[in-house]
Amino acid sequence: MLSRKLPFYEIEDGIYEIDEFDCVSVFVIVGEKRALVVDTGTGIGNLKWIIEEKITDKPYDVVLTHNHGDHTGGAGFFDEVWIHAADMDWSGQAAPSVEFRKDYAGTIRRRENKNYDYDVETDIRPWEKAPKLKKMTDGQVFDLGGRRVTAYHCPGHTAGEMVFIDDLTKTLLLGDACNCNLLLGRGFGKNPRDEIRIAREGLERLIAMRGQYEHFYNAHHDFRGFGQTLYAEALEDAAGCYGSLLDGTAKFVEVPDSLFLDNPPKVAAEYGKVQVSYMDGRIDEV
Numbered sequence: 305m306l307s308r309k310l311p312f313y314e315i316e317d318g319i320y321e322i323d324e325f326d327c328v329s330v331f332v333i334v335g336e337k338r339a340l341v342v343d344t345g346t347g348i349g350n351l352k353w354i355i356e357e358k359i360t361d362k363p364y365d366v367v368l369t370h371n372h373g374d375h376t377g378g379a380g381f382f383d384e385v386w387i388h389a390a391d392m393d394w395s396g397q398a399a400p401s402v403e404f405r406k407d408y409a410g411t412i413r414r415r416e417n418k419n420y421d422y423d424v425e426t427d428i429r430p431w432e433k434a435p436k437l438k439k440m441t442d443g444q445v446f447d448l449g450g451r452r453v454t455a456y457h458c459p460g461h462t463a464g465e466m467v468f469i470d471d472l473t474k475t476l477l478l479g480d481a482c483n484c485n486l487l488l489g490r491g492f493g494k495n496p497r498d499e500i501r502i503a504r505e506g507l508e509r510l511i512a513m514r515g516q517y518e519h520f521y522n523a524h525h526d527f528r529g530f531g532q533t534l535y536a537e538a539l540e541d542a543a544g545c546y547g548s549l550l551d552g553t554a555k556f557v558e559v560p561d562s563l564f565l566d567n568p569p570k571v572a573a574e575y576g577k578v579q580v581s582y583m584d585g586r587i588d589e590v
Contacts, residue, residue: 315475318472325349326412327345327374329419335362338362338365338447338548340366340367340468347400348428369480370462371392377405385438386438411563430538445532453468458506464494479522484534521533536575570582
């Protein structure tokens with residue numbers, strides 16, 4: 305039997321955070337008529353059972369914040385998913401192999417030094433099918449009945465990164481658009497500096513929308529704690545870090561590589577509590 309031991313917690317009224325064994329968080333927003341599932345995790349255990357048997361019996365849509373394997377790894381267990389057009393290329397991590405998913409789960413297990421309640425061979429399994437991809441657009445509204453969730457394009461981590469604001473609880477779900485160890489994507493701008501500018505503008509747009517949200521959560525709780533919000537100045541610090549890279553005032557530090565544990569330390573730009581780096585390469589060479 306597939307593991308049903310994924311912890312979940314109601315973080316706001318009708319919004320649930322599901323912890324996929326420290327790999328990533330999946331969020332479920334439940335309205336009066338429908339629900340919305342934000343991301344599908346790495347695809348460990350029986351996420352659908354948690355959603356449908358423990359959280360809601362309502363019909364639901366599935367949206368993806370972006371096309372990295374720790375967010376799309378479970379997509380093949382759903383019929384269709386929404387994703388931004390810029391992240392619809394499923395030739396790489398977006399359609400992750402079983403081997404990638406096992407490797408990633410193993411990395412998290414080693415990094416956290418924990419034993420989790422799932423079996424690698426049983427619970428990380430091939431997709432039943434490829435899901436239908438539906439194009440999500442900036443400003444798209446998902447009406448769940450009694451609450452509306454709006455999707456906003458916020459490129460930076462990837463070209464098609466999306467975030468979501470629930471109007472009922474004034475909650476912002478950030479995906480990987482903001483975190484304390486923020487990884488900047490590549491290839492979506494004219495050059496690296498243009499990409500940093502685009503990423504900064506995306507966060508500044510969210511900061512200007514402060515009246516629409518009071519709480520915000522990112523997709524990895526290693527810097528905030530399960531069920532807890534990111535610290536209050538996280539968006540400003542991340543935007544400030546991008547700004548320091550553009551104006552030449554960035555402070556650079558060496559940090560451990562949290563994804564490739566055997567690699568030497570990475571170079572990151574630091575501003576407040578936020579560090580920005582590339583997954584591959586040096587941010588100080590921009």
